[in-house]
Amino acid sequence: MGRSPCCEKAHTNKGAWTKEEDDKLVAYIRAHGEGCWRSLPKAAGLLRCGKSCRLRWINYLRPDLKRGNFTEEEDEVIIKLHSLLGNKWSLIAARLPGRTDNEIKNYWNTHIRRKLLNRGIDPSTHRPIHDSPLSTTTTIPPTSHDPTTLQNPPPPPTNTTTTTTISFAPSKKPENIPDMAENVTIEFGNGKQEEFPDLNLELSISLPSHGEKISTSSSSSTLTSTSSILRNGRGKLACGNENKGGSECGSGGVVVVGYDFLGLKQGMLDSTS
DNA sequence: AAATGTGCCAACCGCCAGGTT
DNA sequence: GAACCTGGCGGTTGGCACATT
Structure with a gap:
């Protein structure tokens, strides 16, 4: 070629x-x-x-770039989004107006990684460092969610795990606006919930197998093993594109999860437009 | 003051996906 | 359908600034 x-x-x-x-x-x-x-x-x-x-x-x-230090709020958003999206820096950057993917990537590698490690959290899995890698449960310890604990090192990791449930609330979108974002609520193991009002995790799920616990309903979807599912593919997010199937994301018909983060292509959060 | 170590970040590189020919 | 082009992405690196010895 x-x-x-x-x-x-x-x-x-x-x-x-x-x-x-x-x-x-x-x-x-x-x-x-x-x-x-x-x-x-x-x-x-x-x-x-x-x-x-x-x-x-x-x-x-770019004139709309926000230079300067990241705020604590931005830190927490990055951490949460990274736990959901993995190293999808461009997607994370899309949630932080004025920040670039490169900037966030650098910031993650130089600051947040260390911050999470100090909390006893594996930055790549967002789970306690000594947790078994074989578990399919996405775990976000409460400490990673509570900014008030930032100054304090985390307690030693224990064998208890907290499950993060991501639910997709029924949207009140008009019928004629098919791509409106649905509310995504992240429920942390300590009972806390946080909404990401316009984070669209549009999922299409085929028949599960290999014991993956995925349940869906018309009103909400609950995912277990969310991070591993979301962290497939690289580069452009062809999976779950509104115009295409997500077939290329699948592997032998095991679990096919397509995802499209609403409006990113349309520049909904595109500060450049 | 000089040498060495470390951290940070801008920029590069290779790859991929979608579009075009 | 194949070949090619382009834009975009994530991983990596080179070099500068600052800290430490």
């Missing part, structure tokens, strides 16, 4: 961007808008790869 490179690397600058390059890029995008990144560098007079221009714009030059 042999794909051509995205740009002619021999004549492109690499490394840190200069002020002049930034100015050119900003000026060009202000004049012409985003899009056609491949031809943008030449048109803008930049010796840069189109991908590099796009990244520079999205991660640094």
